[in-house]
Amino acid sequence: MFLDLLWIVVKILLIVLPLMFSVAYLTYAERKIIGYMQVRCGPNRVGPYGLLQPIADAVKLLFKEIIIPSSSNKFLFVIAPILAIAPALAAWAVIPFGEIDVSTTVAGKTTTTQELLVLADIDASLLYILALTSIGVYGVIVAGWASNSKYAFLGSMRSAAQIVSYEIAMGFALVGVLMAASVYQIDPVTDPALVGKSAINLGVIVKSQSGGFWHWYWLPLMPLFIVYLVSGVAETNRAPFDVAEGESEIVAGFHVEYSGMAFAVFFLAEYAVIILISMLCALLFCGGWLSPFEGIPHLEEWFAWVPGLVWLIMKTMFFMFCFLWFRATFPRYRYDQIMRLGWKVFIPVTIVWIVVLAAAIAYELPPWFDQV
């Protein structure tokens, strides 16, 4: 019992520590990539090519005073960063990172089956992630209210309204993914790990995309894919949807009063969510750990040795790059334009595509929805 618990903790740390490392170097990549896009050098003083910059930043923040404003609500002020980071990390519990071969020998006969590489193997994992990302808004609201500062309060209200608006478009996009994945028939012989699961499981969604990169959902679900990606950017309050931070008008938004490690925790949460959304884009729309060369003669064999996790990380990194790319490219949206995009463009687009998809599935449109 105790050993089981210890093993769970070890597995969680195996997810969280690389995640923290990725967050640190995502900030470095962000500054470096945007620097190059704007013909600057980016950080290049600390260590070779500035590679130690994130560590220097972390140490600096660690030794900065945490200021708790006298007019603030002290307890909620301290609680808010925790409310932001706990769901941002806990959502990673159900992410499948790939498949592992498990050989079982029964009566001298060895059969190899595949199992998902996932910490918590629950059925409704997609719903779980949607629920946990919707909780992230509490950190923002509580921080803005507890600070008792006009800038923080305005920033948190704007940010909260924006997050909830885009969550709807995100949810509708996920409905489309579920519909497409519900076509997949789980084979109990080759996939015993998926028996008793439904299309709401991330593992089933990835498996249902197998058969080459044109089977991945970015193609048949193209509008939903774009809606999901853009909503993901808006959910995390990233540029060009960063009016909540709007440094030229409300200084930094909801975390204007936070300093030192309290600020760093917000920062960690924001970047953990960025990486989470990038990985979800890869899992839901780009085949997850599946090889992009599946079904292509010669190339498939040449790249067969590459583990699935590598493909997943490469796809995730592409989407992370997109987040940085958007920030370097687009000017900031105005607030009424953000709300318009979320409510008047994305929601109608997703509803229409759900109807189109339902028709496509009903008529078993090949090559994606033909049932074997």
Place this chain on the structure above:
Amino acid sequence: MDKNLIIQIIFYGFSTVLILSALKVITARNTVYSALFLVLAFFTCSAIWILLRAEFLAIALILVYVGAVMVLFLFVVMMLNINEQPLREGFIKYLPVGILVAVVVVAEMIIVITNGFGAITEAKASGLMVTSNTKALGSVLYTDYLYQFEIAAVILLLAIIAAIVLTLHHQTGTKHQDPGKQVQVKAKDRVRLVKMDTEKVE
């Protein structure tokens, strides 16, 4: 340790938190604290539902109540800006109504527990467990319970209309942007090219 014992420990732990946080909801002086304790109550409630193996409903509880309803509550509470509410104001005045509501709720709970739960047996529940929770729910909700399902849609429609009628006040003097018009603008509508003779230096 026995698996059932662990489940019981977890159940009692969550139940204690649930009851305590529910008590704090009605006793906390600050309304924002009350709302946040209600969030905690929903959380522990969802954990208990998971212990009852109602996976989909438990996560949907968090999605809908914690993720949406409580966000609205917090918005409203923050908007009203009631920092410290006098605790027992009008306690006597509202006591009879309160007791009446409490009696009705208790009576309903007794009726549900005595009648409804007898029909659910362990074997019946375990039969559902073979298939996916979401699938089991979906396979009956849209066919056997179609009528209730469509009623839910009408209630939601009513909620949309009521919310708009109650809260929508148009401000005057705001400028709207019509992207359709903006896109359709042609250069000749906005720019006039004027031919002028070049001036000659004398």
Place this chain on the structure above:
Amino acid sequence: MLENYLPILVFIIIGIGFGIGPMMAGFILAPRKPDKEKLSRYECGFEAFEDSRGTFNIRYSLVAILFIIFDLEIAFLFPWAVVMNQLGWYGFISMSVFLGILVVGFIYEWKKGALEWE
């Protein structure tokens, strides 16, 4: 099924720990030299005239109400999307009616200008 939820419980606890840990470290390691001006809330240079938790635009709460309704709609759509293949035309029509009723509501919002941000 329940044992699959144990890692999630542990993960939430560790997630909270990852919030508390750095802040504790910050409180212990960082200097603490508070003074009145430093602890005053962020402002443009003047003392704030009033408490900042004032009333704000009602539109935010309208957005929140509409969000609840659409969130519920998503919660209803999820199980349907999972089983739509087995339900056949019957399930398809029942969901069409449901979505149709809500699209009416959506059009009402649109025409009333509730989605307009002023």
